[in-house]
Amino acid sequence: MKIKRSQQRKPLIPINAMSDIGFLLLIFIMLVSLINYRVEVKIDYPEAQNIKRTQETYNLELWIDESGSYFIDGKASTLGDIEKAIVVAYAQQPATRVHVISDRKTAYRHVAAIVEILQLLQHRQVSFVVK
């Protein structure tokens, strides 16, 4: 009896499916990066060597530009607005971390004004952001 040899198929890697997965991942990461999107104020960051990560799950960023103007989420704000924003953020989420992001040339008095508000509100922990 003649035994038929079964024809071996050539191995095929489904690359098309891989690109589909790639694109799905791409869309996912794009959406995630949109969630993390933040409005940056144009500042020149101060620099330091011994820094550590200060990012938390809930963050409130207070920006101070070179001239001493204050910004929250890219909007120009007064010290009164900052006080309200801290109170609201803290009421909504007590674990909110306040980040002071100031230009390297900003006069210290502008940073001190925010520090004073934080002390007044008994918000003890503060992050001074540097690069």
Added chain:
Amino acid sequence: MKITRIRRNKSDALEAGTLSDLAFLLIIYFIVIAGFNINQGFMFNLAGKDSVKLVFKDDAMQIDLDQGGNLWLQAQSYQMQELANLMSQVSKTQPNLTVLLRIHPDASWQSVVNFMDVIQEKGIVNFSFVLNKDATGVNSDGA
């Protein structure tokens, strides 16, 4: 005349491969971009408003930071590195060393950050910074 039809190669795997390469490069790009949003810097525990902490006179080191970013200790000007070495030496003999930095209101934020950087480097736990009230008439206690 017989027109011969050009047969396409069945596997377009190569084209799909380049497409997936492009997708992965874009993924890496977005991951890197997402990493830019992470804040780094110094964490400080602020003292309460008008809170007072008693420190032995021998343990206290009061340093003044002037408008030009110069550091002064007992009416003598110091370079940052000199002061860092001094603080390092003193902290060995006096573990409870408390450094108080009085900052001129017009001092640049970078000069303050430079000092904070040294404090972090030397591992000095008791550090306090205040706005120099003598220069403005305003008192603002920091950490």
